[in-house]
Amino acid sequence: MALSMARPSRDKKTGVWYLRQRPPADIKAKVLGGSVTIPIGDGFRVIKVGETVEASLGTKDANVAKERHAQADATLRKLWEAHRHGPQRLTQKQVQALAGKLYFLLAETMGDDPGRPETWLNVIITNAKAKAGRFGRAQLRFGTESEIKAAAIEERFGGWVDILLSKENLVVDSETRTRLLNAVAFSFDAAALRLAKNADGDYSPDAAASRFPAWEAPLAVPDKTPSLPKDKITAWDLFERWEKANQEMKSEGTIKRYRASWRSLSAFTKDKDVRALTGDDIHEWAVDRRDRESVSPKSINQNDLVAASSVFKWAMGRERRLVTDNPAAGLSLDEPRVTSKREKTFREKEWKAILTAASNVVIRDDNSGLDHACRWTPWLAAYSGARIRELCFLDAEDIRMEEGTWVMDLRQTKTGKARTVPLHEHLVEQGFIEFAQSKRKGPLFYNPKRHKKGASTPPDEIRAQEVADWVRGLGVLPTTVAPTHGWRGTFKTRAIGADMDVRIRDAIAGHSARSVARDYEQPPVGMLAEALKRFPRYET
Structure with a gap:
């Protein structure tokens, strides 16, 4: 069976394709319970981060699903890497430039056919209500006036901020986010005002456009953790490193069991770098063990997947950092229900x-x-x-x-x-x-x-x-x-x-x-x- 990269999974009942990806173990504690904004087709979706990140790709067409999955999967992986580096602080110029991206997105894509002026004037009025704390669920909450205003601004403009950050693969600190929310609120008003003029037939040069500087991405934050090895590491390479390091710590029986499992994984993945393996790859190997090698799902779960996960977890250790993720974590095959015909003891x-x-x-x-x-x-x-x-x-x-x-x-x-x-x-x-x-x-x-x-x-x-x-x-x-x-x-x-x-x-x-x-x-x-x-x- 050929080895595949991360791919969408299909819901057997509805036929709809899904993205499913586990957050990397080394940053799981940071991202668990939060949310990520990822592109799905022509739009963006806000997805809660649990044990897995799961999102409908909104299609039953396999080819469309593959394209959407590739885009969303790539965005997620870049966001995980941004979380590894930690939140960044943007300069004032970068904040204004990023907010300007929203201005140009709205003004340029909708300027040719903006609709009625009243539509955009209502947008400006709604924005003003949000900035005054009289918008959405925020106006029903208890708290100080500044807390209520902040909640209303987040509810109104936070989604746009998330999209802008997602497109640039950025994770920012709370102070930067606050400044970015206010900048986005201003750019939204400026774009709505320009579109209202366009709707009234006024296409004169827009002075607001010149106030936004060109976007320059921040320099990558130096990674203080040990760098990953540059040379390719195959599955068998990784196992041999684990075996050498654990000769005195693991029993001979454990090493032998792990060796059998990793020999099978190595044969399946061939010369592919283990750092490129995904949960889908490990699952495919497990299925191959079951279907082609006739190994029982129970044995695969208790032996093969345990061996794979254990070695990957060892390789993630800070003093080694051979890999950044454990693609075998949490994986298992469905086990058929077995009805015991009799007791295990001798009669x-x-x-x-x-x-x-x-x-x-x-x-x-x-x-x-x-x-x-x-x-x-x-x-x-x-x-x-x-x-x-x-x-x-x-x-x-x-x-x-x-x-x-x-x-x-x-x-x-x-x-x-x-x-x-x-x-x-x-x-x-x-x-x-x-x-x-x-x-x-x-x-x-x-x-x-x-x-x-x-x-x-x-x-x-x-x-x-x-x-x-x-x-x-x-x-x-x-x-x-x-x-x-x-x-x-x-x-x-x-x-x-x-x-x-x-x-x-x-x-x-x-x-x-x-x-x-x-x-x-x-x-x-x-x-x-x-x-x-x-x-x-x-x-x-």
């Missing part, structure tokens, strides 16, 4: 079959460790709720005695938080301690000498998948039930029946605390061991 006949098969595994003398993994990891998971991969990472040195209790140290976990878990007495009776001590040192369930150096998949992950395949091969589980992850729910469900406190259950299984306060409650090994004594045995 009694299922866990009995798995544990019986594990007990009957024949240990071959091939020194691979797979037979030992199939023999012991299901039982270890059944009595701890640990993930099979966490168990496959165990070394012989991780099985030790603490406070008179045999424990296992789970050093590599999904959450990155190591934990120590007591071993149930049933495991000791089955001979697990003797097996671990026979290994003396090194991995219990795989042979590191058989693992290729530099392989992208670590040996414990490979072994965990092989155990899952072995369980699936027993033919005792429906396809909707995970062959190894089901032990987590099974352990915690049986723990409820043993009246085990939720904090104990979470500590053993490695589930995160649900609150900051709970995070301070770390049950010691002795407390965990005492609770585990009440945990019922699996009788096969």
Whole structure:
């Protein structure tokens, strides 16, 4: 699928095309809740800035929509850049010159056929009412006389000021806006007076035209933030920078998941600069993952888009500033509603079959460790709720005695938080301690000498998948039930029946605390061991 630039989106019900754009993350706090004035066709629209800026393009014609979208999108991007630099102060000459643009716009475009003189005299009268505070909603508000006048002037002339600023891609300070409102009010009167004369047949030279100086745009405000790199940065370039910077901070599993997602994004965007990517581009990639690569929307939302957003957010950091926007922020695909056909835990006949098969595994003398993994990891998971991969990472040195209790140290976990878990007495009776001590040192369930150096998949992950395949091969589980992850729910469900406190259950299984306060409650090994004594045995 070809990569496209930002493009309009079509309302499925009405067929009308829309502009939708997210404000950049680095200025979101500045612009959220405010408004922007953007060109739509021959006019201008005032749009409120929320999580997205959304405006109807006023057409069902795709070609017209594309043209209007390009104009509005370009204006928005220039306005975002102006907000990055911050509000500017215009000189008196610049204020008068900008107000003069309105004068010439009205006087020159309507002078050939201005209508009746009374029309323009009424405009002057209405302007005078606004300047006196007797216009629109302002005259109904409470406040001082000066506050009411200011509100009326803003209501009458503010829209014209917004258009003038939008056309010049300017963001000005409050003092400049006040002066500009008064200047626009004057130029509006001057234009209306000239048009009234034109309507009466008077086209003599207009002295008012000469009072407005030529417009000279203010010099760009120097950007004090670090400049963006000049060289092109592809998606893969960006990921490699992130990976190098996060080797010591992110787990191997996280880096591997992110690498897979970014490899797909890189293949989709090819050699395009990441700073040119938009939310539409990222959404197209997600759709491509779903439709062409057959990845589920749930997996894309939880893995791919999280990986993309996380790396972009890192790249936006002030000390790096590789990009100015996070095009993946807030994106997600619609997920089809899935009705669960059954619980995620193992039923009694299922866990009995798995544990019986594990007990009957024949240990071959091939020194691979797979037979030992199939023999012991299901039982270890059944009595701890640990993930099979966490168990496959165990070394012989991780099985030790603490406070008179045999424990296992789970050093590599999904959450990155190591934990120590007591071993149930049933495991000791089955001979697990003797097996671990026979290994003396090194991995219990795989042979590191058989693992290729530099392989992208670590040996414990490979072994965990092989155990899952072995369980699936027993033919005792429906396809909707995970062959190894089901032990987590099974352990915690049986723990409820043993009246085990939720904090104990979470500590053993490695589930995160649900609150900051709970995070301070770390049950010691002795407390965990005492609770585990009440945990019922699996009788096969």
